[in-house]
Amino acid sequence: MADKLTCHIVFQTHWDREWYLPFEVFRHRLAQVMDRIVSGLETGELKQFVLDGQMAALEDYFDVCEGAMKEKVLHLIEEKKIIIGPWYVLADEFLVSGESLIRNLEVGMKLAGQYGESQKVGYLPDTFGHVSQMPQLLKGFGIGNAILWRGIQARTSEFNWESPDGSRVFTAFLPEGYYQPLLNEDNVEEQMKTYVEKVTPYATTSHILLTNGGDHLMPKHGDLMGRIEDLQGEVEYISSTYEEFLASVQAEISADLPLYVGEMRSNEHIYVLPNVLSTRSYLKQQNQEMEDELTGYAEPLAVLCSKGKYPHRYLEESWKLLMQNQPHDSICGCSIDEVHREMETRTMMLKQRLESIQMGSLSHAGVQDPMFSGNGARKPFEDNSVFTVFNPHPRSFKGWVSGEIWLKEDRTFHLKDHTGKFYTPVIKNKRSGRHFASPLDAFPDFKEGTFYDVEFYVEHLPGTSLSSFRVEAGEYEELLEAKGEAVENEFYSVELSGDGTLVLVDKETRRRHAGLQRFYSSLDAGDEYNYSPPVNDVKTYAERFSSPTVRKSSGVQEMTYELKLETPAGLDETRTGPSDGSVMTTIQIKITLRAGDRKMYVAYTIDNHSKDQRLRVQYPLGGSTRYTYSDTAFDVVKRTARKEEQFHAPKQNEVPVVVEPSLSFVRSESGFTFYHRGLQEYQVTSLGEQDALDITLIRSVGWLSRDDLRTRGGGAGPSMETPEAQCIGRYTFHAAFEFTPDKGLGRVATDAHVYRVPPRIYPGETQENELTGLVEFDNEEVQWSSLRRVVDGVELRLWNPTDRVQPVTFKSHAEGIERVDFLHERLNTVENAADQLNPKEITTFLLKGGRNA
Known part of the structure; x- marks a missing residue:
């Protein structure tokens, strides 16, 4: 020196x-x-x-x-x-x-x-x-x-x-x-x-x-x-x-x-301010929805369909609009209410933009025709007697396709693909309504019809493809009400217990998992940055409100039930304990099981009336848990379960962090996996002889920052009231869980991506040979994050979440494949359409020449 x-x-x-x-x-x-x-x-x-x-x-x-x-x-x-x-x-x-x-x-x-x-x-x-x-x-x-x-x-x-x-x-x-x-x-x-x-x-x-x-x-x-x-x-x-x-x-x-x-x-x-992971969780949910729309649907669909009219600038400006919601004080939910209302407006604008880009891509490919008098396939006022399913993933898909179609007549039907194969759809709901369209060359108008929520199982959708299905006379299945308080498929039997939790029996192992999906609330005297329980905390548990409604078909079963959660209305004036009054929050849960699918799909609709609280859902793990895995940006991280919690921070310090981040999933060492959208904070807690996975749904707080928290020894920003951060109102969150001890982390990450970005139904018809097989790769553990057109070709970004070298083989119409860096500078040529990704490596491939490349 x-x-x-x-x-x-x-x-x-x-x-x-x-x-x-x-x-x-x-x-x-x-x-x-x-x-x-x-x-x-x-x-x-x-x-x-x-x-x-x-x-x-x-x-x-x-x-x-x-x-x-x-x-x-x-x-x-x-x-x-x-x-x-x-x-x-x-x-x-x-x-x-x-x-x-x-x-x-x-x-x-x-x-x-x-x-x-x-x-x-x-x-x-x-x-x-x-x-x-x-x-x-x-x-x-x-x-x-x-x-x-x-x-x-x-x-x-x-x-x-x-x-x-x-x-x-x-x-x-x-x-x-x-x-x-x-x-x-x-x-x-x-x-x-x-x-x-x-x-x-x-x-x-x-x-x-x-x-x-x-x-x-x-x-x-x-x-x-x-x-x-x-x-x-x-x-x-x-x-x-x-x-x-x-x-x-x-x-x-x-x-x-x-x-x-x-x-x-x-x-x-x-300070690292860890509880911004769950502050205003609705913002996290909206952000992930828009990320998925951009990378999962808008960009791949534009590559497949644009035919020389790829909307480069439109998509880049869309990215900028999305990123304007992602600064640390914005996406973290730790600003004044006016800021977050404006974020929701940006999300609304972005959603409109991305839906329009997708429809424009389908028009370029002739799948839809925006003109009333045009020569294209589907006209604006035509119903979905023919519709198209988009598989955005550059790997083939096998599983259930869900979505909505509308028909001018209320009728029974089955579906047929381009090969002549028949499918019996499950109709979850149907309703009468009006279809609205506004052609580019004619007056806007409404058409009466029936809307169907359909699900059907497909054995194969090619990677990054559009596949058409035709509605033909035949019989469908309906979800019909059934007796009992349980649903099942070949993997699980799930029953609603008297205390409002679930009892799941794994049919393969015969293991019984009780106490699943318990909802509870505790008081929160913190702010938008940190959770802080008051000295006189109160924990309340949701109770069963009524008998469930069970509906069944041969392939899909569904159970809907409601819980009530009576909590203190908020904190008392000293912020050391509960206020005198109480309020009632209701939680409606819908559980769906599908044949051939190990995941149990859940929707939580919460009508929240509680202030100054933290609302969580809990899943017992059946034993002691030393560590969990969760995904972050291009990684799956092994995390030590930190079950010892402290609540008294010295001046200018925080208590040790016990909550963990997750983008799409959390997996325990025992094989329990929780998939989600926007529920990005979790914690491993102790239930005595076993541990549990606790997922934060809503944190209700009323201040941007305070300097009287037990868990943080000082302020983290201006002491300003933020009443809308109490999250009073109605919120719906979606998740899924499964017990699969033998599934590798790479496959879990793949399932999480498909959960977040499932195949999607669009109106219109396509010629199968023109809009299939843009690119596929064969490794189920390797992940993809980008499929879009760039100046020199089509970019496909892959990453390896595992600690092992992963080989990949590509199938595409490209004339050549190169490895490039993030600035698209050439690194080397991929020979024979085969390569490998080193452990935890992120790699960008450029597909050059050929159809759509």
Whole structure:
């Protein structure tokens, strides 16, 4: 280490797009901050300024600034005085998909390249922990470093961080965080001396970093460069950038830096705010629905059907709209109510957009005709006497297809595919109603008809294909009411017990699982960031309300029942126990079992009236559980079951984290698997002789942040009331569970993906030979996350969730297949349409030439 310490001062502002103020208010503030940044750079008061690594902030500013200011900013970017990129937004890493993180970097670096040059820095200063595969994601974009704060357990401010696949990035830790506007203070010398004394013990080189700025702050007016000159002494202070700091540090680091592998979720050093995993869970559900619409349906369908009219820009703008809901203070649900209402509006807009893109793709392929007088197949007012099933997965599908069709006449029918094979559908419900259509060349109108909720079992749908089915005269099955309080298939018998829980008997093992699906509520005196039970907590359990309704057919059985949950209305005035009054929350549960399917499908509809509570559903695991597995971005992580819970946090600390993240599934070591959408927080708890998996459904809290929590020793943001975070109202969540001890984790991940993105019914008819077999791969354990058109062909992204090498063989019409990085730079050619994925590897393949490629 050199004799003299160098402190790199990076002028920056951390820009939460929305948080304790709504977006438009923050945008106006951004315009004021940008005025100061530009003037400071033009007068020489500032040498350089880092715009927080988020391109969305720059786009937001350009949307409203005057043309002259935009030209000034672009000139400063060109001169590398305003530093931009690489992200589009600073997303929460655990609440969005891995593909969303890749597109975030892709869009951010593309925009930065249009305006100038992106900084090559994995800048993640404020996300609430870090996923295990982040080093691999950064390396795939040519970024070999990271700058982090939360989630780190490091003893030094420099270390190497490694993904499970072995990808490694040099990492700088911010021991005192990014919020350091010290040059804005009057007593600068004293502030700087104190800061240097705090961070120097962590340093392994002669270079330390000061991120001068903070949330939504502008630099102080005055001769800031002169202030830096006045500070010179035992420490050399220089105006710098993150790239310059990292280069200086890496020139001095030793070869034996500490190595950290995998996730970063430690709160030993600073809060990680773990219960944002369940705050406003409806937002998590909506986000996953839109991620699935984009990657699961809109993009693959456009590849299959676009015929030269692939909506590149339309889809990219859709991604940007989705990502505007994914910043850590947005998707985490820890902002004011107005922010989250606006998020729901964005979701509504995105849903409309993606539905339209899908219909447009079908029109391009001639499956539908938007013209009343056109020559295409299905006209706008024609019913679904012929309909099409889309399998979006690049692997064949076998199982149940569900959806809705409408017919002009109420009649019985069976289905026939293009080979002449007949299918007997199960009609779950039917209703009379009106079909609405608005042709491009005629007046909008309604047509009377009957709508059918249908399910039918198929033996084979080719990978990434459209398959047509015709309604023909015949007999269908209906779900008919039956006696009893149980449903079954060849795998399970499931009975509703007197206390409102389920008793499941595994017919193969004869093992009996009792007490499943118990709903309970406990008080929550926390805020949008952290759960915190009051001193005088009250736990209440849902009770059975009435006899269930059971409906059966030969292939599908369904049981619907209702529970009531009487809870305290909320907390008392001291927030130490329950209020005097009580309220009634009702929970309607629908259970579906299907022949040939080991999953038990569940829908929970909760009419919540309880404030200041945490509502959970519990599944006993039948014994002691040492660990669980759950999925995150491009990984399946083994997690030690942390059953010891603490409730008294020292000042400026959180209690140890006991809740865990999950994108799509949780699996216990005994083989119980819980699949879900949007229920992303779980915990292993003790029930005496056995453990249980507890899934958080709703957290009802009324404050953005408070400083009187038992589980966190201080505030985490402004103390502002957020009454809509109490989640009073009606919510429906979907899940499934199964007992399959012998199923591998890769196959579990595959089933979770199909659960989230099942085959879908669309109106219209297709020619089978034209819209089938775009691409298939043969390994059931390998996962896919992207299937879309890019400039040079069709991108297929695969990842290996297992600890074993996984071979893959492709079947497609492509003339050639290449491995590329995330920027689509060629790595090598795939010979003979066969390759392999190393353990935990993410790989992007480019299909070139041939039909649809």
